[in-house]
Amino acid sequence: MRKRKYTIPTYFAFAWLGLAVFLAIFGSFLPVDGYQVIHGDFIDSPPLTPGHWFGVDSNGYDIFSGIINGARLSVFIAIVSVGLGGAIGALLGITAAYYRGRYDSFINSTFNVVLSVPNLVLALALVAVLATNVDINEAVPTWRRLVTLIISLTVVIIPILGRIARAATLAWSGREFVVAARSMGMRDRDIIKRHIVPNVLPALIAVGFLAVGVVIIAEASLSLLGVGIPDGASWGGMLARGRNDLEYNPHALYIPIIALAFTVISTNHVGDVLRGGLDRREGRL
Amino acid sequence: MRGSFWVQRFAQLLITVFCVTFGCSLLVQLLPVSPAEILLPVGSPEERELLTKEIGLDRGPIGYYLKWLGEFVQGDFGDIYYSGGTESVSSRLAVAFPRSIWLMIYTQVLSLAVAIPLGVWSAYRVGKRADKAISNTLFTLSSIPNFAIALILVLILGVRLQWLPTLDYQPYSAGIWEHFKHMIMPVVSLSVGLIAAYTRLLRADMIAALREDYILMAASKGLTDRRILWRHAFRPSSVTLFTSAALNMGALIGGAIVIETIFATYGVGFEVFAAISGRQYIALQSIVGLISIFYVVFNLIVDILAGYVDPRTRDRRVNA
Amino acid sequence: MTTMMSISDMYVRFETPFGLLEAVRGVNLEIPAGASVGIVGESGSGKTVMSRAAMGLLSGSNVRREGKVVFNGRELTAMSKEEVRNQFGTGMAMIFQDPMTALNPVRRVGTQISESLRVRLGMDKKQAMQRSAELLSLVRIPDPEAMLRKFPYQLSGGMRQRVMIAIAISCNPELLFADEPTTALDVTVQAQILQLLSDLRRDLKMSMVLVTHDLGVVANHTDFVAVMYAGEIVEQASTTELFANMKMPYTRALLESIPNIEMKSGARLKVIEGRLPNPVDRPKGCGFVTRCTYAQQKCHDEHPPLVDAGNGHLYRCWYPLGHTIARKQ
Numbered sequence: 001m002r003k004r005k006y007t008i009p010t011y012f013a014f015a016w017l018g019l020a021v022f023l024a025i026f027g028s029f030l031p032v033d034g035y036q037v038i039h040g041d042f043i044d045s046p047p048l049t050p051g052h053w054f055g056v057d058s059n060g061y062d063i064f065s066g067i068i069n070g071a072r073l074s075v076f077i078a079i080v081s082v083g084l085g086g087a088i089g090a091l092l093g094i095t096a097a098y099y100r101g102r103y104d105s106f107i108n109s110t111f112n113v114v115l116s117v118p119n120l121v122l123a124l125a126l127v128a129v130l131a132t133n134v135d136i137n138e139a140v141p142t143w144r145r146l147v148t149l150i151i152s153l154t155v156v157i158i159p160i161l162g163r164i165a166r167a168a169t170l171a172w173s174g175r176e177f178v179v180a181a182r183s184m185g186m187r188d189r190d191i192i193k194r195h196i197v198p199n200v201l202p203a204l205i206a207v208g209f210l211a212v213g214v215v216i217i218a219e220a221s222l223s224l225l226g227v228g229i230p231d232g233a234s235w236g237g238m239l240a241r242g243r244n245d246l247e248y249n250p251h252a253l254y255i256p257i258i259a260l261a262f263t264v265i266s267t268n269h270v271g272d273v274l275r276g277g278l279d280r281r282e283g284r285l
Numbered sequence: 286m287r288g289s290f291w292v293q294r295f296a297q298l299l300i301t302v303f304c305v306t307f308g309c310s311l312l313v314q315l316l317p318v319s320p321a322e323i324l325l326p327v328g329s330p331e332e333r334e335l336l337t338k339e340i341g342l343d344r345g346p347i348g349y350y351l352k353w354l355g356e357f358v359q360g361d362f363g364d365i366y367y368s369g370g371t372e373s374v375s376s377r378l379a380v381a382f383p384r385s386i387w388l389m390i391y392t393q394v395l396s397l398a399v400a401i402p403l404g405v406w407s408a409y410r411v412g413k414r415a416d417k418a419i420s421n422t423l424f425t426l427s428s429i430p431n432f433a434i435a436l437i438l439v440l441i442l443g444v445r446l447q448w449l450p451t452l453d454y455q456p457y458s459a460g461i462w463e464h465f466k467h468m469i470m471p472v473v474s475l476s477v478g479l480i481a482a483y484t485r486l487l488r489a490d491m492i493a494a495l496r497e498d499y500i501l502m503a504a505s506k507g508l509t510d511r512r513i514l515w516r517h518a519f520r521p522s523s524v525t526l527f528t529s530a531a532l533n534m535g536a537l538i539g540g541a542i543v544i545e546t547i548f549a550t551y552g553v554g555f556e557v558f559a560a561i562s563g564r565q566y567i568a569l570q571s572i573v574g575l576i577s578i579f580y581v582v583f584n585l586i587v588d589i590l591a592g593y594v595d596p597r598t599r600d601r602r603v604n605a
Numbered sequence: 606m607t608t609m610m611s612i613s614d615m616y617v618r619f620e621t622p623f624g625l626l627e628a629v630r631g632v633n634l635e636i637p638a639g640a641s642v643g644i645v646g647e648s649g650s651g652k653t654v655m656s657r658a659a660m661g662l663l664s665g666s667n668v669r670r671e672g673k674v675v676f677n678g679r680e681l682t683a684m685s686k687e688e689v690r691n692q693f694g695t696g697m698a699m700i701f702q703d704p705m706t707a708l709n710p711v712r713r714v715g716t717q718i719s720e721s722l723r724v725r726l727g728m729d730k731k732q733a734m735q736r737s738a739e740l741l742s743l744v745r746i747p748d749p750e751a752m753l754r755k756f757p758y759q760l761s762g763g764m765r766q767r768v769m770i771a772i773a774i775s776c777n778p779e780l781l782f783a784d785e786p787t788t789a790l791d792v793t794v795q796a797q798i799l800q801l802l803s804d805l806r807r808d809l810k811m812s813m814v815l816v817t818h819d820l821g822v823v824a825n826h827t828d829f830v831a832v833m834y835a836g837e838i839v840e841q842a843s844t845t846e847l848f849a850n851m852k853m854p855y856t857r858a859l860l861e862s863i864p865n866i867e868m869k870s871g872a873r874l875k876v877i878e879g880r881l882p883n884p885v886d887r888p889k890g891c892g893f894v895t896r897c898t899y900a901q902q903k904c905h906d907e908h909p910p911l912v913d914a915g916n917g918h919l920y921r922c923w924y925p926l927g928h929t930i931a932r933k934q
């Protein structure tokens with residue numbers, strides 16, 4: 001077996017994702033403006049304007065700080081949704097495949113039904129229901145919209161990762177060491193913890209990266225439709241604003257697009273590389 | 286034996302339709318307020334009472350669903366409620382469906398027309414430069430969200446060059462060129478991701494097929510590579526491709542929400558969005574029901590076609 | 606006797622992640638016109654690769670082929686891809702081991718047979734179908750008309766192999782390669798197929814290369830035999846001479862591993878112990894040394910050359926059978 005070497009694009013992808021995660025965590029400590037700071041003198045400045053590298057849009061928002069602030073929201077939402085959705089999906093998928101029977105058929109068909117609804121439709125419907133106030137005329141506070149958004153995207157992720165976990169568990173739970181552990185009277189909990197989870201996890205992580213891309217795109221789509229984070233601080237929100245500003249400030253559109261595309265390309269690429277490594281590992285067994 | 290296979294398959298798909306629409310109707314029950322209040326924000330309590338009865342909300346979750354189902358199968362898709370009055374969902378869909386169908390057909394035709402030659406070619410040249418170039422380019426393009434592609438197209442072709450209209454839909458009756466002009470950008474934006482996905486699927490299956498003995502056999506007959514690729518390898522490799530293409534049809538009809546909004550195509554996807562954001566739950570349920578019926582129909586069609594493309598699948602069904 | 610095909614100094618190497626795999630190492634072989642030549646060896650001995658390389662059927666970016674193949678007086682190895690292709694069907698044809706995988710699963714039997722006739726002989730559809738039916742009756746398939754409309758998965762293994770033979774002989778090839786044509790079949794069907802091949806060879810005046818792991822098959826259906834081991838020819842003679850005067854310990858071991866119908870059920874078949882040497886990293890001495898009961902120190906140290914016993918009987922062994930004097934105990 002030759003040692004797997006990462007190629008240059010893979011390093012780029014890791015670097016970009018590392019940067020995005022860094023911004024998501026520490027972005028608020030960086031010396032950049034809040035996204036709502038208006039630079040009145042610089043309205044409509046093109047990129048490379050001194051002090052405003054990425055330019056300023058027609059609202060007077062600096063795009064560079066917008067990207068950094070946006071990374072905080074977009075990446076944060078994506079990581080939390082995929083983390084939660086992955087955990088719940090894994091729990092359901094692994095137990096379903098391990099215990100089989102009716103419970104399994106129920107879980108599996110639920111996954112399939114949910115997967116037959118397009119991602120965005122599902123997320124939209126959930127957002128619409130969850131963000132409804134008792135008093136419908138009262139505005140929904142931002143924190144609640146954020147929570148709503150995360151819950152909705154989590155629900156989208158659960159069947160995607162759950163199905164992967166289920167398939168992987170099905171493949172592993174027939175292996176000799178699991179059967180042996182069972183016959184030796186090991187408790188199911190321990191078997192799952194010691195033998196199933198460590199083997200299912202790599203596949204889950206690989207697809208998890210792809211799922212981050214899915215969530216980032218979904219969040220941006222919702223923002224474009226006007227049902228995302230209301231004050232438009234995420235990358236999707238910047239896109240939505242940039243869209244209205246298309247004619248005079250194209251940079252207000254293409255810079256967030258580039259940020260978004262780089263991130264999704266990176267997550268997809270890393271997911272792909274990890275999955276390729278897995279296939280090779282499986283191939284050797 | 287084969288009969289029972291179809292019955293089973295059909296039942297499976299019907300259950301999916303049930304679950305999706307029932308899930309939809311459950312959403313209404315999850316609301317913290319009565320839908321009547323949302324639908325008639327300025328109505329009097331009596332009017333709301335009447336509406337509650339009319340849409341069956343007083344019958345509990347199951348009764349509500351059954352009432353909707355009864356009307357749905359009779360072709361009554363319910364109404365959309367405005368402050369001023371109502372509009373029937375069917376009349377809205379009569380406008381939206383053809384738009385979405387055209388969008389879907391053009392997108393599929395374009396995607397397959399590009400993906401099939403690319404997939405066959407890159408499988409033929411697997412590992413060579415052409416294959417790597419195709420795979421990498423498509424991978425990158427497919428990672429760019431379709432709305433981003435749409436917005437870039439609008440920026441370049443619509444705003445800068447002014448070649449294509451950026452908004453609206455024109456029917457055939459407005460002239461073929463007008464019709465196409467309004468379709469090009471939405472179709473291209475939707476196709477990019479599909480081309481990548483289809484090419485990838487076909488390439489993988491073609492590579493597997495090209496390793497088969499029957500390809501060597503075909504080569505030993507003295508056939509040209511072109512003939513081997515198309516006549517011997519493509520057909521057995523195409524089943525997965527067409528299956529996934531069929532699965533996409535439902536998503537393309539109801540799921541092209543962002544693209545339909547950006548280009549103001551206002552097809553079914555937009556109606557879904559409008560129903561959701563306008564809290565028109567009955568309309569939503571009916572539209573989603575219709576979409577999932579499409580999904581079922583396309584699925585069955587593909588199952589039938591797969592039997593013709595690859596006769597082995599017929600045999601497998603008999604065994605199953 | 607004229608020569609149908611001559612193979613000289615053939616090497617075939619595959620680039621693998623583990624290193625260069627040498628599958629065929631310096632093979633020289635002549636196939637006389639009208640004769641049947643058996644190539645015998647275990648799986649992995651290089652016999653299949655050798656026959657495919659001889660025909661020019663190995664493709665792929667990781668394959669390196671060396672050596673010269675002359676077919677019918679023309680050098681195959683110097684021809685362009687198109688020219689080689691034009692030899693297929695009419696000049697040479699091949700029958701593959703497993704008819705299940707070698708017939709295209711999604712095309713009807715009739716289409717698959719008539720394809721060669723239409724593409725290579727330029728027949729029209731009707732002619733080709735008619736000829737296909739004739740070919741099917743030539744390979745003794747009852748009700749050929751009905752067979753034309755069937756798909757391979759609807760046939761038994763023996764029928765499939767007959768169909769494949771029909772395809773191979775459809776354009777009257779002069780040389781037929783049969784690569785383990787009966788291995789995938791039931792024992793009773795095996796004999797029928799082999800008989801069919803022998804009869805067809807006689808009637809159609811073809812030369813044939815019969816690749817097999819079974820010396821019993823070779824005994825009844827070939828004129829000459831080449832035994833391959835680890836990519837090399839280790840013994841070669843006319844069939845009668847080989848069985849009368851076996852020289853290689855390996856050939857003897859192969860012979861002893863033939864299943865015998867008279868053998869009591871439950872009686873253990875003698876298998877050749879051990880495994881083929883690692884094809885990436887070959888030992889320097891005789892390749893059979895770890896498995897040979899006659900091996901001496903010399904076998905470990907020096908690679909035995911292919912020597913002629915005088916009557917065209919070639920062998921590659923320091924201590925051949927029947928020369929016990931040379932062997933120290």
Ligand code: SF4
Pocket residue numbers: 853854855891892893894895897898899900901904909921922923924925
């Ligand atoms: S050379 Fe030696 S090891 Fe090789 S076959 Fe002959 S006796 Fe056996």
